[in-house]
Amino acid sequence: MIRETRMKGKALFFWAILSPALALMVWLTAYPMLSVAVTSLQNYNYMTDTRSWVGLGNYGDILGDRLFLQSFRNTLVFCLGTTLVEVFLGIVLALVFYGDFRGKRTFMILAIFPMMLSTMVVCAVWKTLFHYDIGLLNYTLQSLGLERFGWLIDKNKALSSLALVDIWQWTPFSFIVIQAGLASVPAEIFEASLIDGASSRQRVFRITLPILRDQILLLALLRTIDTFKVFAKVYALTGGGPGNATETTSLFIYREAFSYFKFGRSSAASMITLAAVVLMSAFYLRKILKEE
Amino acid sequence: MKRFLIVTLLVLTAFSVFAQAAKKPVKLVIAGRDGDYGNAMQVAVDAYTAAHPEVSIELLKLSGDDIYQKSVIDLRSGTGSYDLILIDDPKSLQFQKAGWLADLGDYYKKAGKQADPDFIQSLVNLCRYPNQPSGKLYGLPFVGNVSLFAYRADLYKKYSLPEPKTWTDVLVAAKKISENESGVSGVTFRGVKGNPIVTAFLPVFWAFGGELIDAKGQPSVNSPEGIKALSYFLELAKYAPKGVSMNNTAQVRDGLLAGTAAIAPEVWPAWLGSMDDPTKSKVAGNVRVMKHPGEVTKSAPMIGIWHIAMPAASKNKDAAFDFLVYVTGKEAQKLMAIQTGLPPSRSSVYDDADVLKLRPWYPAVRDALVNGKARPRTMVWGEIENVLGDYLQMALIGDLKPDAALNEANAKLVQVLK
Numbered sequence: 247m248i249r250e251t252r253m254k255g256k257a258l259f260f261w262a263i264l265s266p267a268l269a270l271m272v273w274l275t276a277y278p279m280l281s282v283a284v285t286s287l288q289n290y291n292y293m294t295d296t297r298s299w300v301g302l303g304n305y306g307d308i309l310g311d312r313l314f315l316q317s318f319r320n321t322l323v324f325c326l327g328t329t330l331v332e333v334f335l336g337i338v339l340a341l342v343f344y345g346d347f348r349g350k351r352t353f354m355i356l357a358i359f360p361m362m363l364s365t366m367v368v369c370a371v372w373k374t375l376f377h378y379d380i381g382l383l384n385y386t387l388q389s390l391g392l393e394r395f396g397w398l399i400d401k402n403k404a405l406s407s408l409a410l411v412d413i414w415q416w417t418p419f420s421f422i423v424i425q426a427g428l429a430s431v432p433a434e435i436f437e438a439s440l441i442d443g444a445s446s447r448q449r450v451f452r453i454t455l456p457i458l459r460d461q462i463l464l465l466a467l468l469r470t471i472d473t474f475k476v477f478a479k480v481y482a483l484t485g486g487g488p489g490n491a492t493e494t495t496s497l498f499i500y501r502e503a504f505s506y507f508k509f510g511r512s513s514a515a516s517m518i519t520l521a522a523v524v525l526m527s528a529f530y531l532r533k534i535l536k537e538e
Numbered sequence: 539m540k541r542f543l544i545v546t547l548l549v550l551t552a553f554s555v556f557a558q559a560a561k562k563p564v565k566l567v568i569a570g571r572d573g574d575y576g577n578a579m580q581v582a583v584d585a586y587t588a589a590h591p592e593v594s595i596e597l598l599k600l601s602g603d604d605i606y607q608k609s610v611i612d613l614r615s616g617t618g619s620y621d622l623i624l625i626d627d628p629k630s631l632q633f634q635k636a637g638w639l640a641d642l643g644d645y646y647k648k649a650g651k652q653a654d655p656d657f658i659q660s661l662v663n664l665c666r667y668p669n670q671p672s673g674k675l676y677g678l679p680f681v682g683n684v685s686l687f688a689y690r691a692d693l694y695k696k697y698s699l700p701e702p703k704t705w706t707d708v709l710v711a712a713k714k715i716s717e718n719e720s721g722v723s724g725v726t727f728r729g730v731k732g733n734p735i736v737t738a739f740l741p742v743f744w745a746f747g748g749e750l751i752d753a754k755g756q757p758s759v760n761s762p763e764g765i766k767a768l769s770y771f772l773e774l775a776k777y778a779p780k781g782v783s784m785n786n787t788a789q790v791r792d793g794l795l796a797g798t799a800a801i802a803p804e805v806w807p808a809w810l811g812s813m814d815d816p817t818k819s820k821v822a823g824n825v826r827v828m829k830h831p832g833e834v835t836k837s838a839p840m841i842g843i844w845h846i847a848m849p850a851a852s853k854n855k856d857a858a859f860d861f862l863v864y865v866t867g868k869e870a871q872k873l874m875a876i877q878t879g880l881p882p883s884r885s886s887v888y889d890d891a892d893v894l895k896l897r898p899w900y901p902a903v904r905d906a907l908v909n910g911k912a913r914p915r916t917m918v919w920g921e922i923e924n925v926l927g928d929y930l931q932m933a934l935i936g937d938l939k940p941d942a943a944l945n946e947a948n949a950k951l952v953q954v955l956k
Binding site for chain 2 (some may be wrong): 292293294313378379396399401484485486488490501505506507
């Protein structure tokens with residue numbers, strides 16, 4: 247009985263000290279999300295301040311909207327493509343630069359430079375590089391006797407060009423995460439494998455990658471979440487064009503919310519995007535937690 | 539004597555209190571535009587604050603999208619963060635109808651003045667709701683902006699081409715110059731989706747007899763006239779530089795200045811300052827500016843004025859009204875025209891000899907303003923522009939045929955206008 251009372255007291259104390267943080271979290275996270283979920287079921291026009299319940303009407307509208315579907319497809323392609331390449335390049339770079347060598351510190355500073363830059367600055371630089379007539383990339387191609395490339399003006403290439411910018415900016419992040427993972431692996435493991443006569447290929451695929459599995463999955467999770475929300479690069483480099491070739495869900499949501507002030511539709515599009523991110527994140531998290 | 543001293547002291551105290559009140563510092567916040575408009579308004583702000591040291595003005599220089607978003611959020615919540623705002627003409631109805639703006643008629647009455655007839659009257663009517671002389675005045679035209687047509691007079695002469703009277707003439711000229719003049723595109727225009735491509739297309743669309751919204755309030759972009767206009771536009775685009783679909787202001791302006799484009803069917807007065815400047819243009823003195831050609835109907839330049847209006851929630855309405863009257867007055871309009879090339883909204887400034895000496899293309903601007911056409915008054919212009927812009931660009935890059943593009947756009951516009 248005394249023990250039970252003490253336990254109850256402990257639980258009460260626990261909740262008492264936790265409640266301010268919990269209230270703050272609910273207010274900052276759960277409330278906005280709930281508010282978006284409720285708004286997604288309404289026809290809410292901010293300009294005229296009118297709301298009416300439409301149930302799943304907004305979802306139906308949006309899932310039947312060609313622009314949204316194309317945006318979703320583009321976002322998915324961009325997200326999976328960039329994540330895959332960035333993680334792969336990060337692993338390759340980390341393996342290549344494993345161990346101590348002269349100038350490693352300078353290299354590391356230079357390597358993380360792109361991700362320290364503001365995305366808008368990165369876009370301004372790349373927009374000039376991509377320019378069809380005066381861009382450095384096309385100038386180089388022409389100097390080599392090759393055809394100029396419609397980096398941002400060709401509907402079949404524009405999304406890849408955006409992906410290229412993201413890969414340039416964020417591969418250093420992958421490199422650092424994997425590099426940190428590698429550094430935490432005791433060198434004895436690699437030395438033992440050398441003594442046992444393992445080839446380089448075996449050392450990479452049988453030892454290094456399995457050890458780094460969790461870091462790689464975590465990295466893929468972080469990059470997936472980030473790239474699925476791509477907005478600034480599209481806004482600054484192509485505005486979603488040519489045609490709808492680079493439209494993304496974030497741009498769609500932004501336009502519905504802040505150009506048309508149709509918060510019902512934008513909320514529904516946000517919920518669909520959130521569901522997609524949660525699904526993808528769940529896939530990675532399941533894999534990470536399964537092992538644990 | 540004692541009584542006299544007390545009375546004198548009281549009078550002096552009262553005077554000093556009134557003097558204090560009269561010189562009470564006021565701070566105005568203006569949600570203004572960036573770029574050329576921002577530079578022009580800064581000139582007026584500097585001149586005004588020099589003459590009124592008690593007034594300080596914070597001029598926010600915002601992009602077109604930013605100013606709209608910030609203004610809507612502020613005016614809708616009634617916080618009164620801004621004392622004056624600039625409004626893009628086709629979006630003005632949203633502000634006028636919502637009751638977010640102060641009726642300037644009341645302030646004119648209070649000041650014993652009237653909005654004088656020197657303003658180009660068709661522009662003032664756009665600032666009224668309803669848009670007629672009897673409508674309430676919710677703003678004044680800050681800038682007499684209108685789209686113009688520009689062409690290289692030297693190349694026209696070289697190839698014995700007549701001054702373009704119709705869009706058919708323009709196509710003939712663009713083809714001839716493109717095929718014969720090395721390194722020069724026959725035409726250049728803004729092809730980026732949304733506002734740029736719609737703005738480039740509208741003078742053609744209207745001249746071919748198209749209307750965005752019919753008399754019944756229904757979208758009609760896919761009328762036979764509209765489809766003909768888009769087919770023509772795509773034909774003209776064959777003589778544009780590669781990548782015209784991603785062309786924006788900078789590319790059009792640079793093309794004209796570098797002499798790599800012969801015709802620009804859409805230029806704006808603020809761009810023209812550099813056209814005759816040999817330090818900026820390789821073809822200075824050779825670019826001629828005029829109102830657009832006609833086709834089935836007469837010339838239809840697109841009016842692109844910006845209104846300056848006073849939010850009803852402003853906390854400094856008297857001071858804001860005073861600046862509003864100043865910045866749209868003859869003195870400030872002339873100052874801005876001379877120093878920055880801002881196209882005025884007042885007739886007298888277009889007749890001013892000092893201004894004309896510096897801006898010889900102003901008669902063409904006034905001609906276009908008087909003959910110009912405003913975009914439809916609707917609450918959903920932003921959506922109309924984006925939908926139409928998306929489909930125009932899809933046609934431009936070859937994803938859709940003109941009829942398919944406009945049919946799909948029209949179907950979507952029906953939903954937008956529902």
